[in-house]
Amino acid sequence: MHIPDGFLDLTLTIAMFIIAALIWIPSFYKANKNISERNIPLMAVLTAGVFAAQMLNFPIIGGTSGHLIGATLIAVLLGPFPAVVSMTIILLIQGLIFGDGGLTALGANSFNMAMIAVFTGFTVYALIRRYIPGERGILTGVFIGSWLSVITAALACGLEIGLSSIFPYGIEVTVPAMLFWHTIIAFGEAIISSAVVAVVLKTNNELIPAVKGLNVAVEPPIIK
Amino acid sequence: MSLKLSFPRWAKISLAVIIVLLAVFIPLASAFPDGLERVAETLGVVESEPVWHAPIPDYFLNIGGEWLGTLIPGLIGVAVTAATIICISLIYVKVKKHS
Numbered sequence A: 001m002h003i004p005d006g007f008l009d010l011t012l013t014i015a016m017f018i019i020a021a022l023i024w025i026p027s028f029y030k031a032n033k034n035i036s037e038r039n040i041p042l043m044a045v046l047t048a049g050v051f052a053a054q055m056l057n058f059p060i061i062g063g064t065s066g067h068l069i070g071a072t073l074i075a076v077l078l079g080p081f082p083a084v085v086s087m088t089i090i091l092l093i094q095g096l097i098f099g100d101g102g103l104t105a106l107g108a109n110s111f112n113m114a115m116i117a118v119f120t121g122f123t124v125y126a127l128i129r130r131y132i133p134g135e136r137g138i139l140t141g142v143f144i145g146s147w148l149s150v151i152t153a154a155l156a157c158g159l160e161i162g163l164s165s166i167f168p169y170g171i172e173v174t175v176p177a178m179l180f181w182h183t184i185i186a187f188g189e190a191i192i193s194s195a196v197v198a199v200v201l202k203t204n205n206e207l208i209p210a211v212k213g214l215n216v217a218v219e220p221p222i223i224k
Numbered sequence B: 001m002s003l004k005l006s007f008p009r010w011a012k013i014s015l016a017v018i019i020v021l022l023a024v025f026i027p028l029a030s031a032f033p034d035g036l037e038r039v040a041e042t043l044g045v046v047e048s049e050p051v052w053h054a055p056i057p058d059y060f061l062n063i064g065g066e067w068l069g070t071l072i073p074g075l076i077g078v079a080v081t082a083a084t085i086i087c088i089s090l091i092y093v094k095v096k097k098h099s
Helices: A010-034 A037-055 A071-078 A080-098 A106-131 A134-163 A171-207 B009-025 B035-042 B065-098
Strands: none
Touching: A010 A080, A010 A106, A010 A134, A010 B065, A037 A071, A037 A080, A037 B009, A037 B065, A071 A080, A071 A106, A071 A134, A071 A171, A080 A106, A080 B065, A106 A134, A134 A171, A134 B035, A171 B035, B009 B065
16 A cells, blocks of 8 residues: 555645654654563564565455555554554655655655554554453454554545545545455455464463553563 | 663564565565555556665565565565664663653
8 A cells, every 4th residue: 555656746745744744743752651671672573574564465356465554463562652653664664675655655655554554453452442351352453453444544545646636536536446455455454463463362462461541551561 | 871672582483483474475475466556557547757766676686586586675674674663762762761
């Protein structure tokens, strides 16, 4: 879902950078609470793992593929604000080194994948955990949260390219098209994310922090 | 103040698992366009020239064939990502200790 250069006009490019900055600033500030010496290895391994997973496209139907975004997965394990940091770094490295996602679209791509996906996924996960206790709540939350995180990110992406004056089609075409493919791709996201969380629960269930409001409990997880 | 950054065993194992999974799944990964590329393709929209020429475009280096040519960029990406996160997190921790 990485928007390349040349899809967004100047107005949208600037608007998306401004909107992204308005979310980057408080998120980078609030991530301070969650990042501690003890969870640096977790954050590094998780972010590197999501980078690797994003390289591996899985085929869906009709000659189309998809890949993990990983926003919900990181948010569940580290909290939504460090997830914004992690996802932004991934997008920056992908754009700078690998030409995946245009640098002029970094504002939009960050908004879609490092913000909308993170906050949708985490909010849904947090709400579900409130009503379904235990591991079942965690896994259901991750599954539905990550599924919806792709849908909302695809909706945002469809709106952006559809509203762009240099993209030849409007939102009435781009939004349904984006939603159609990503409804299917989102199942890949949901399956991979909940499989990873299931493995973590099996090996060390204290690694999944409790949810506190719209963040995870600040105490760093105990890693055995 | 000194920072003690140690990489516990589980972190090393996880990193090794990530690299093994990457190596195993590279030949299995789909070369089909992704959701957005597919939408653009169907609508006949072509990507313009990128404003920045990335050193390793499309995660591919022309060395030692398809598998190694993708694995090496993958390893570079994994290393750069992990290193960047460690640097940023260390800045966070240092700033926190000072305040």
